[in-house]
Amino acid sequence: MSTTAELPALDALGPTGAYHTHERQTITDVAGNPLAELSLVPKLYVTRAMAALHKAETLGVDERLAALARAGEAHATGTVDGVPAAQHQFIVSRASGMPISVVRSAGEAIARSAAEVYRSVQYARPVGAVNHWRDPLTRTGRAVWTRRGDVFAVHAPGNHPGVHGLWLEALALGYRVAVRPSRRDPFTPHRLISALRAAGFGDDQVVLLPCGYDAADEILRGADLAMAYGGEDVMRKFAGYSTMLPQGPGRSKILLTADVDWREHLDVIAASISHEGGRACVNTTAVFVQGDTAPVARAIAERLAAIPSLPPEDEHAVLPVLPLADAQTVERHLLARAAGAVPWLGGDGVVDDLGDGSAVLRPAVHELDRPDAEQAGVELAFPCVWVAPWTPEAALEPLKDTLVLTAITHDTHLVDRLVAEPTIANVYVGDHPTYWIEPGIPHDGYLADFLMRTKAVIRD
Amino acid sequence: MDWHFSPTTGSPYWLERATSLEFDPRVDVKSFEDLTLFPNVTNELRDVRAQDLIPQGYGPHPEVIGVFESGGTTGAPKRIVMLRDWWDSELARQVAHLEAQGLPRNRNWLALLPSGPHMAGALLRSQAAAMGGVPFTIDMDPRWVKKVIAAGNADEANAYAEHLIDQAAFVLQTQDIGVLWTTPPLLERLARRDDLVELVREKVQLIGWAGAHMDVDTRQLYRTEIFPGLTIVGSYGSTMVLGGAPERLGLTDEDPCIFDPPSPYITFSVVEPDTGRTVPNGERGQVVMNHVSKSFLLPNNLERDMATRMSPLEGQVGDSVADVTPVQQFDNETVIEGVY
Structure with a gap:
């Protein structure tokens, strides 16, 4: 079809850059008008992308925090890949059917989460633990707060763009991150990851892997730890896996x-x-x-x-x-x-x-x-x-x-x-709405409770 | 049709089956198109006595290569009888095609394909020998994998698949393997292990795949990133047609993966699943396979595959197919509760 050929391409964002596939899905707006063509990566590509994440370096903490703040700002108000924020918000609103004012606020909330992410995750650190083994306190024995792994994966939902503020905490803690976007809103994570890359994260440090179900499981298999959103079925599927954090019904x-x-x-x-x-x-x-x-x-x-x-x-x-x-x-x-x-x-x-x-x-x-x-x-x-x-x-x-x-x-x-x-x-x-949410306040426990552990260190 | 439905040469199965057909194959079936008159009798091959499938024209002592069975994805396996004359001609065609693809002779082969009653493993042994090589094989029971997957035991299925790769690793590490045949899922597993990828790059000149589906993007990744410089060719077939269609020669990374069946013996058409009507060229539909040879007749077999209908090669009867995928399992959108 000649019309789909002119649609904007929403490529996968792989460990060596954008990846344009033959297998694509047309993303439409709520009225059925095509908006973009999303590349769907095969399982083999996922396998290799996850392996690349494992081999990648992690940015230093200062660098990554600065990059996160810049990316959040660019995502909410700037131009990313030539797309101004207002145009992006319009597209997300048309694709997902979410009121545009909610989409805009979600962008601002993501920017705030990104800017305050260090403070947020530090709230989750046990009071007895220090951040680094070089801390002088470890000379007499101390807990050190360390990652449980290196690679974190997210099966993202498409119900609300604000969900993408959460996995930024994993990046802040030094994880490399793979996101599988929802087909209802691949635009938000695509823009956010593009902004993160423009702000200093390497292509092999944060990737976007749109894919079908089979390859989606491969993302989880290839990660050290993963978070998946869904209903009772997802809760059941991942119950009992200590490396999985299922995000189930809110109720x-x-x-x-x-x-x-x-x-x-x-x-x-x-x-x-x-x-x-x-x-x-x-x-x-x-x-x-x-x-x-x-x-x-x-x-x-x-x-x-x-x-x-x-x-x-x-x-x-x-x-x-x-x-x-x-x-x-x-x-x-x-x-x-x-x-x-x-x-x-x-x-x-x-x-x-x-x-x-x-x-x-x-x-x-x-x-x-x-x-x-x-x-x-x-x-x-x-x-x-x-x-x-x-x-x-x-x-x-x-x-x-x-x-x-x-x-x-x-x-x-x-x-x-x-x-x-x-x-x-x-x-x-008292008089507080159920949707009240703030950086540094746990949403369903701190994500860092899942991502981090303490480790005893004593040294001469 | 005369051969298969004459009381002196036809198989006991078809002679009996003909009594309940609403047409006379010897009179009414005159062309490729007329094969659609036949009902799809494939399911009957689950129960029929194997000897009854052999045309009586072969005499009292036909040379039987073996009885081969379908994968058994859907219940009891279907069974066919492989006779010497068809086997030899199928083998000769496949060898000629591989040589045309540039495969040198006298290389050892490793077949990571179903063993036991499955045709693929047996065919590969004979092909290797015909090309002057020694076939190495592994133990592989695809039905067990399907059974544990159906039982929801993903961990056990995974362990079994890794066991298959372990078997392959021993052969690759110690033997001079020049040709590797396998299925796309096993090739993906093999590609996860850096040491095995390295061994394949060092030793293997041709990777052949069959028995499942490989999408264009995956094929391109193998050809450009994982195994650059190796020849990678697919074969699309079925035990029920006693053979397969090799990948067309000279396709580039960007081309769809086109398979041309050896007509008029094995022929394909691509139809709308609901109406059975042939789809236009370039459109997708469900694959219908026919086998019409002296040794066997199985017309109008609707396979569980979707494909793009492609123009056949010159002189070929029926369609060629490309981008074969499993028939889609349509999600009934019943998931409503919850916000995700």
């Missing part, structure tokens, strides 16, 4: 106890559901209410109903957009899972056809009648919330398996138990 939640007036927190509740296009693992999936659930559900529904349906590149867009058929699939799934729940918003469907082949996913609010209703764990990638009753008798059970729990409560004994609960990763107490 973030808000708890409203009877001793607070939830009306005062409606802004935080609504934003926790709809911020980030409702696509992040830190978006609220369920709101648990001690007391009457119906008024809460009604109030949330009223707030979310007012959000307009707009194409993703519109400055005022808030809601995510998908190809129409994909949106309809999500809708069918929602309606099937919502059987038995009381619909307050989206009960007749959530698809708003934009007429160009794409569709907005409008918010959904459903009320459940039991704390242990299983729908409360149904996490969908748009503003979709389940409002369920909670009682002190139900205790922690319905609040388990949660990435972020915002507990709006004055019950400090309850907070004690929430913080102690191993399956709740983060606890925010």
Whole structure:
């Protein structure tokens, strides 16, 4: 086809430079218009790229931190490979359907993560450990904080461009890094890695390996340590591998106890559901209410109903957009899972056809009648919330398996138990949205907990 | 058709099978296109008595080279009988093709190919001998690998594959190997080991691959980066057609990998999977294979491969094929829950 021949090429970024393959995938926008041709590398290329990463040098710590900061800035606001930031953000927004304002903020967040990455990772260092064996403290015996390996791999998701801020920590710690991009958004890691290379990282120190499933497993095989995003299936596949860090469902939640007036927190509740296009693992999936659930559900529904349906590149867009058929699939799934729940918003469907082949996913609010209703764990990638009753008798059970729990409560004994609960990763107490995230604050534990270890050193 | 369906020369299998055909092969099948009249009987080769596949025209004592079986990817294996006359002619064709590709005689061969009841290993032994070389082989049971993979035991499959490479390493380290035949997955494993890559570069002049799929990018990596200067050629065939189609001579790194079957005995067509209609040249479709020779008849066998339909060589019946890949497993997009 003559039109695809003129599409911008999104090459793999291999250990000896850009790699243009015969096997390519056309990346389209949410309306089905082609945007770029992504090179898909074969397994053999992955094998060799991973071997090259193992053989590569690591930049000195000063150099790599400076390069990270420059790259983050260039990614967010500069021109990379001839593409200005605004154009990149437009493309990511059109490709992934993420509101453009979220894409822009994600770029800024990546820049901030890059600039502050040393401080961030240092928070994860045990207080007894020093950074280098030459530290004078090792003369009398000390822990030294060291890497668990040299090569780190990421199977990146495409739900939110901000996820690419995290693996920068591995680069800061001296890992060489391989990223397999998602086909929904290969643009963000491509730009970020191009910027890292322009800023001083070698081609054999950070690579982008777009590929199919078979070669994707080879990326993991070739790495010392790896992180993969996915659902329950990914969690199951990698459970029990000490070298794998699976990033599973978020199922973030808000708890409203009877001793607070939830009306005062409606802004935080609504934003926790709809911020980030409702696509992040830190978006609220369920709101648990001690007391009457119906008024809460009604109030949330009223707030979310007012959000307009707009194409993703519109400055005022808030809601995510998908190809129409994909949106309809999500809708069918929602309606099937919502059987038995009381619909307050989206009960007749959530698809708003934009007429160009794409569709907005409008918010959904459903009320459940039991704390242990299983729908409360149904996490969908748009503003979709389940409002369920909670009682002190139900205790922690319905609040388990949660990435972020915002507990709006004055019950400090309850907070004690929430913080102690191993399956709740983060606890925010009071008027803090579930999507709050800061460099230096763990997202699901510190990544450096996984990347680093301590080692005893004593010397003469 | 006369030979295969005449009561005096036809095989017991086809004579019996003809009674339930809705046409008379001896009357209705006059051309290559007419082969599509036949139903796809390939699955029946799982159960049929091997002797019943031999045309009676060969007399009471046909010279049987062996009974060969399919890989067994999908259930019980399918079985064919290899007779001396076809074997010799297939061998002669393949040897001639290899010589045309510049392969010198009197080199030792190493076949990292399925052993046991599989045709590939046996064919390679004979080819090596026909070219004045000594064949070295390894033990390889592809069905066991498939079984452990199906059972979700990736670690064991991996260990078995490494065991195969270990066997090859002993031969490569100690013997003068000039020709290496293997499958693309095993070649990838071999290429992971720097010491073996070095040995192959030192000793081997030609690498042949068969039995699986190699994409253009991978082929190019072998030819330009990993084994530069070596001749690397593919062969696309199937036990069910008693042979294969060699890679076309003179292809460059940029060309698609084109295979030309030895028509009229082995012929291909490329069809739309749903309708069975031949796709236009240059388009992709599913591969249909036919074998029509004195020793065997298996028409209209829909293979589990997709390929690009290519113009045949002059005088060739049917299609040539390029860029063969497995029939795609379409993901039913049921993954919805979760944000990733």
